[in-house]
Amino acid sequence: EVQLVESGGGLVQPGGYLRLSCETSGFTFSNYWMTWVRQAPGKGLEWVASIKEDGSEKYYLDSVKGRLTISRDNARNLVFLQMNSPRGEDTAVYYCARDREGYSYGYYYNGMDVWGQGTTVTVSS
Amino acid sequence: DIVMTQSPLSLTVTPGQPASISCRSSQSLLESNTHNYLDWYLQRPGQSPQLLIYLGSNRASGVPDRFSGSGSGTDFTLKISRVEAEDVGIYYCMQALQTPLTFGGGTRVEIK
Numbered sequence: 001e002v003q004l005v006e007s008g009g010g011l012v013q014p015g016g017y018l019r020l021s022c023e024t025s026g027f028t029f030s031n032y033w034m035t036w037v038r039q040a041p042g043k044g045l046e047w048v049a050s051i052k053e054d055g056s057e058k059y060y061l062d063s064v065k066g067r068l069t070i071s072r073d074n075a076r077n078l079v080f081l082q083m084n085s086p087r088g089e090d091t092a093v094y095y096c097a098r099d100r101e102g103y104s105y106g107y108y109y110n111g112m113d114v115w116g117q118g119t120t121v122t123v124s125s
Numbered sequence: 126d127i128v129m130t131q132s133p134l135s136l137t138v139t140p141g142q143p144a145s146i147s148c149r150s151s152q153s154l155l156e157s158n159t160h161n162y163l164d165w166y167l168q169r170p171g172q173s174p175q176l177l178i179y180l181g182s183n184r185a186s187g188v189p190d191r192f193s194g195s196g197s198g199t200d201f202t203l204k205i206s207r208v209e210a211e212d213v214g215i216y217y218c219m220q221a222l223q224t225p226l227t228f229g230g231g232t233r234v235e236i237k
Contacts, residue, residue: 047226059224111179
């Protein structure tokens with residue numbers, strides 16, 4: 001069974017540090033881009049960051065550039081979102097999702113077809 | 126950034142009746158005259174989002190055939206042929222053509 005399980009959320013002070021993890025199983029992790037999407041309380045969905053299957057390219061929402069960092073460990077089938085100096089507006093449920101399947105010259109896109117259950121981050125003093 | 130606009134904001138439907146949600150993008154989502162990079166997601170109350178439709182009109186695995194997606198370029202529609210109680214939730218369109226990936230504001234569907 002294909003599965004994504006996020007962890008690492010919690011209460012963090014503004015300017016602090018938090019690292020979210022997404023443990024994956026049931027598919028060839030190293031073939032897929034991975035994406036983080038968040039949802040602030042009572043709000044809609046917001047894309048945060050994506051990382052290519054081999055980690056060679058990373059893409060970020062402008063408002064998180066320089067503060068949030070996406071990374072992956074293909075040997076352990078894990079994707080991370082490191083939060084440095086989080087702000088109140090980063091308070092949200094963070095979901096990881098399986099994105100497009102990469103290959104040498106491009107990718108196959110079949111939607112973000114698998115999502116985790118989410119992990120809640122609260123940024124507050 | 127590509128702006129995604131959904132309508133209506135909310136919809137109340139009698140079970141067994143059809144429903145339709147519109148999504149408009151601020152620029153074309155058609156790439157190389159082949160694929161429209163437009164998805165539809167459903168977030169049921171208290172749950173994670175789930176993929177319904179990708180590339181404009183392709184149903185995701187396990188999605189009932191009462192759900193269909195259509196449209197091209199900048200105008201897209203999600204149709205539910207016969208709404209069931211389990212279809213309650215918030216529906217989002219999302220463009221996957223370019224980063225930042227952007228979502229519509231969502232359409233809340235309730236059952237009468």
